[in-house]
Amino acid sequence: xxxxxxxxxxxxxxxxxxxxxxxxxxxxxxxxxxxxxxxxxxxxxxxxxxxxxxxxxxxxxxxxxxxxxxxxxxxxxxxxxxxxxxxxxxxxxxxxxxxxxxxxxxxxxxxxxxxxxxxxxxxxxxxxxxxxxxxxxxxxxxxxxx
Numbered sequence: 001x002x003x004x005x006x007x008x009x010x011x012x013x014x015x016x017x018x019x020x021x022x023x024x025x026x027x028x029x030x031x032x033x034x035x036x037x038x039x040x041x042x043x044x045x046x047x048x049x050x051x052x053x054x055x056x057x058x059x060x061x062x063x064x065x066x067x068x069x070x071x072x073x074x075x076x077x078x079x080x081x082x083x084x085x086x087x088x089x090x091x092x093x094x095x096x097x098x099x100x101x102x103x104x105x106x107x108x109x110x111x112x113x114x115x116x117x118x119x120x121x122x123x124x125x126x127x128x129x130x131x132x133x134x135x136x137x138x139x140x141x142x143x144x145x146x
Contacts, residue, residue, distance in 0.1 A: 044068035
C-alpha cells in the first residue's frame with residue numbers, strides 16, 4: 001500500500017469507536033472499499049470525556065489509546081483478509097472535529113461512520129457526532145444505522 005494518496009485510488013475513512021454501530025459501519029466500509037478497490041483508513045479518536053469512567057475513576061490517555069488501537073487493528077486485519085489495503089490512526093480530541101480534520105488530512109473520498117440511537121441526553125442536547133460530521137465533512141459521508 002502506498003503511503004501517499006495518488007489521486008486515482010479512492011480512500012475511505014472509517015470512524016471506529018468499538019460501539020455496536022461501529023461494527024456495522026466497519027462491515028460497510030470494508031464492503032465499499034473492496035467494491036471500489038479503495039484504500040481503507042480506520043480512525044479512532046481518544047475523546048477527553050471517554051477517560052472518565054463511572055464512579056469517578058479516570059482512565060489514562062495511554063490506556064484508552066491502547067484499547068482503541070487493538071480494536072482498529074482488528075478491523076485492519078478484517079479488511080486485509082478481504083483484500084483491501086488498510087491502515088489505522090488514533091487521534092486525540094473531539095470526535096467530530098477529529099473525523100472531519102482526518103478526512104481532509106488523509107484525502108478521504110468517503111467517510112463511513114455508525115450512528116447510535118439518540119437515547120443519551122448529551123447527544124439530544126448537543127447533537128450526534130454523525131450529524132455534525134455530515135454537516136461539516138469535505139467529502140461524501142455514509143452513516144450506517146446502529
